[in-house]
Amino acid sequence: MSPLIARDLRLALRSGGGFGLGLAFFIIVIVLTPFAVGPDPARLAAIAPGIAWLAALLAALLTLDRLFALDWEDGSLELLALALPAEALFMAKALVHWLTTGAILAVLGPLLGGLLYLPMEGMVPLFLALLLGSPALSLIGAFGAALTVGVKRGGLLLSLLVLPLYVPVLILGAEVARRGAAGLAYDVPLALLAALSLGCAALMPFAGAAALRASLR
């Protein structure tokens, strides 16, 4: 599994790999928000946690359609499936996706939230929410990518399949960030969010592997 992770990380880091793409997209959404809703600091501060989550969600979606599709097109996915169980293949891909989007956004997202007047005390909760919630985003997204791997131009279909599945993560993640920014206790939604990520990590590989095996048959 680790050679595959190392290979995918190398591919992502080199030119055309789309490593910074998610982050750049996140920044652009944050920068465009004041143009859409006006520069009023109070209003921006109120919506900052939610916008940060929406931007993270869409940034995660951005690189999903190439997760399996690139390897599928040149046939290497079939070879990888010979060397590894499909579950491990799925987990490796989801992990690389998380490392290249979710992990970076968790670290830089709260700081960029400062552009939207996210209060200081809201930064740690937003960091925790993104850190514990983004694995679920990557795992659910990888499942959607596994479903649509054989579909030509599956990008739009992928978003239609994945975005409704993101609803619980979004609700809980934004709740943590909102409560944190308002100075309230946020341990309950945070625990539920972590549970969601762990549950996805435990069960999604089997669903994703079933989809991959069907497509590779």
Next chain:
Amino acid sequence: MRSLWEYANPRLFMGWTGTVLPYVWALAIGCTALGLVWGFFFTGDDFRMGSTVKIIYIHVPSALMAINGYFLMFVAALIWIIRRQPVSALVGRAAAPVGLVMTLVGLITGAIWGQPMWGTWWAWDPRLTSFLILALFYLGYIALWEAIEDQELAGDLTSVLAIVGCVFAVLSRYAARFWNQGLHQGTSVPVATGGRTVDDVFFIPLAISMAGFFFLFVALVLVRARTEVRARRLSVLSAREGA
């Protein structure tokens, strides 16, 4: 005696559904007509809601079948994955558009009811929101069926999606409750506790209407599944002709 599974063999399935279908249609039309006519013309107005209460005879049965339609897809997906009965994949495919329409009917009648009662067509209430998400789940499932040409593969992938989607539909339902307390009242007919808050005057026509919508759903799904079986036979025949 035959095993239950043999009735899912496409040829036998066509046989027994052909026999049963007229009765299901009769029950569907009879119960729906009886429930709706009784509800609309022979029950009084609610003392608080006035005549808008009559929307319940469409709203509740369609919402009921919207949820159970997704559950049917879940069961059909399990059967397809475990036993690979071809008809079960077709039933899942046949149920999705019917369930989607039921969901939309529930949403639209709810909006029409909400306007006079809550003063708004739409509110971001957990129940309303979960239903909107349910509609999106139906849309995704239908879109995935349409996107894949290989029927076997489409059956596999949509089944996995239906199972995962079912889990996430339940998760969304409870997460949404966490997110916002709503306007929508709790259920008036709790099956588990039996503490009904609807008087018999309203409940009997409602129950008949629910039965009517149930049979209507079954009839539509059977018709669509039979059409699917025929369409597949036709494609096999035309493939043979071409070869």
